[in-house]
Amino acid sequence: MRTLFIYPEFPKTFWSYEKILELVNRKVLLPPLGIVTVAALLPQEWEMKLVDRNVREVSEAEWAWAELVVISGMIVQKADMATQIGKAKQRGLPVAVGGPFASSTPDAPELQLADFKVLDEGEITLPMFIEAIQKGECSGRFSSNGVKPDVTGTPIPRFDLLELDAYDSMSVQFSRGCPFQCEFCDIIVLYGRKPRTKNPEQLIAELQYLYDLGWRRSIFLVDDNFIGNKRNAKLLLPALKEWQIKRNYPFSFATEASVDLAADDELMEMMAECRFDSVFLGIETPDEASLSIAGKHQNTRSSLEDSVDRITSFGIRVMAGFIIGFDGEKTGAGDRIVTFVSNTGIPAAMMGMLQALPNTGLWHRLEKEGRLIQEQADAKGVNQTNLLNFVPSRPIRDIANEYVDAFCRLYEPNAYIDRVTHYYTKMGQPRWQKYVKAAALGKATLPTWTDVRALLIVIWRQGVLRDTRWRFWRSLLKIARLNPNNFEQFVVTLAHNEHFQEYRGIVTREIQVQLASLPPEPPPATVEQSRELQPA
Template structure:
């Protein structure tokens, strides 16, 4: 069996980082971990080719001709290209199997596009069902775990050998699935449950051994939605990871996502820093305690959010954070309060979004019951209006959002926050893997200095801040410059956010005015 693993294209988003990646000669931020894990679970006597449409123009004629079966996986934000690729594969007479979070949440759309096999839920359970169906000669099918969760301690090492080693900025592995919390808007607990299931330390170290064997040198992102969801098992992993890193001369740095309560577990925080973790993404969402309580994000209400950010930063972790506007009962000015919090805590990269109801979440079901969902499907992108009727005017929320995003990624503000953050940051405890000094690295540095240090209004602060970092916290300088480089993405992306939201808002207001006018006409006719 010859299997073409096809990964759909992401639209431009907060995380696409095109301009920043161009500086360092990379094509995409992360590899398709889902598909190389699928390749590891499926029979190893089969042949596999991987086409990631985020790093290539698309599938070649030779690759289409070679394939007996096309397998796709995607998240909701990739759905447009997923459906297009399903149709293209079927046009060429190929059998198509699809899976992943989007297909699990909304399987009918892929079926209508022509997919033959829907592999829902977690592949460790449903892929063997799919293989059995193929062996029986079945030409279609839907394979579901029916609520059962996979034992990830049995998940094989992903097929990292299928990846283009030079295309990705950061590698990806997974330690756990699931999250113990109950945030109303989150689909992770719907997809993976509230029990954090983990791999064994031996599994994770074997995956790292494989990356070393294949010559990968990038930082490694543990893609867990809450890395510290099972603190006991995390500490056991970190204990063994520390020994592995020392033995292998610290080949990798790590980044991950975690809940804010990490700051209150000093032992765990210290272990992470000792194991070369250097970035953590936090779901802060909002500084408004009432909104956090309403959305059941209680873990963010127990301690000072700003103190937690400061504790992690001083320990040596660069903090990234997600923020959301549009919660029910939210008071006017929420966008400005988020901006003020980001400025106060000096978080360089704040992912700011309007709230969207994702399929099958508690929020989705509540809004559906209240008849507040509209026909627009949420996609999790920053360039999309809310897909439900909020409790305050949508136009008010949208304008606060546009203004807030524009302020957050004003070049001077971004540079100021980045400088303050890195001046506060604890220095790395261990040797830091460095990018090889080559012409590409030199060109990236020269381009950054030209754009931010000469051409733009940041020119004076850029040099003042750089020399200050070199003088007072020199071991974070490479990291500091990398974050400065990401401004190249946000410099363009903030205009994309503004233009697309304003366009959608204008359409919404026009439709609203037309509906109101039609309603008035009906009332006048009835009165006559």
């Protein structure tokens, strides 16, 4: 079976980082790990090709070659998903869809033309699909009916199908699921609250395969919460450290974790020694009342500022997500986020307006309260420039304006340099460097021509052209003096603002357009009304 995998295009988002990728000659930040995992679960005698639409178009030769088209994507990719399904159907090809969007909304209009809907996790539903294909069936819908597979049998993803040079970072997965119960989160709906992990040998084999394919850059562990099962994470990390030491740390790692990471020194030390350079935390808001309403109680147990500082002290850079628009939120939520981010110094603070994702606790509650704005959710999908898709408890225009204002202030070029400089004065030493052989460390720091060119462009823009020039040079000198071991990371983090500059403009424009076309505002839901209807 000649199978053509298509990964749909993403709209520009906070994480698309185009300007940075341009600087380092890459096309996309991360590859489609789900699709290469699906490829590994299908019969290996099938011929396979993969086109990531974020990298390039599907060629006519590839359409002509295919006997089956497999498309998988997330809710933000649904527009292009529909386009690619349409193109395949115009050519008379059978189409199978899967992934988070299809699994959460299999009856979405964008998926109407697909012949096969392979929902939920592929370890369970792909064998059903394969059986249907082998029987010559022309359509089908396969669901795991709530059963979550053991991932210790999941094969090594077919990384060989990827155009590796196009990606800035590679993805692997150790665990699925998260033990917490945040009301707005779709992870626990899709993958459950009992984290399931691979075994250490399995993950090491994946890394070895990437190493053998020639991969030498960073790796993103795309786990929903890497420390959801701390015991198993602590079983993995010693094996990972040993593998890294033997090869002189060819990879750096990033992942997502819950804030309780900050309470576990042993775990942070182990991660730092494996070369985890950064971790993404869902902080959401410094407003305790909003965190409680959202069911994010784990973020109320200790000071969030102290937690960020603690993780930073281990040499792990914190990235964080923030949300505005929670029920009962008081005016000034945007300001409070700006203050929090400025105090902690978090360089990459992702912000978005609260979205009710299908089938989450939040979605069901708002549906019951008659507050979902269905057309908006259906039409636009979910990303950082979408207005809330429900009637909030305070005027939507206030929330949107606070959001735009906060975002623009956070990424104002001078404010960004000050914040990042402040952050790197607190950043702990990179623990892993003590295990690297001196010769290899020297070699690793030799820059490529692409790196040099990128550095020169950043210096030209931030250190010469813009009014940031004095701050830029002062900050470079300060970190070179105070924290030389983190100097390279510091410069890379400064370069990230090339993307945020552009994204500031996108956020402002897109939100203003949506606000201008907004119908007269329905009366806001009262706090009492939303609290009365809170789940127990």
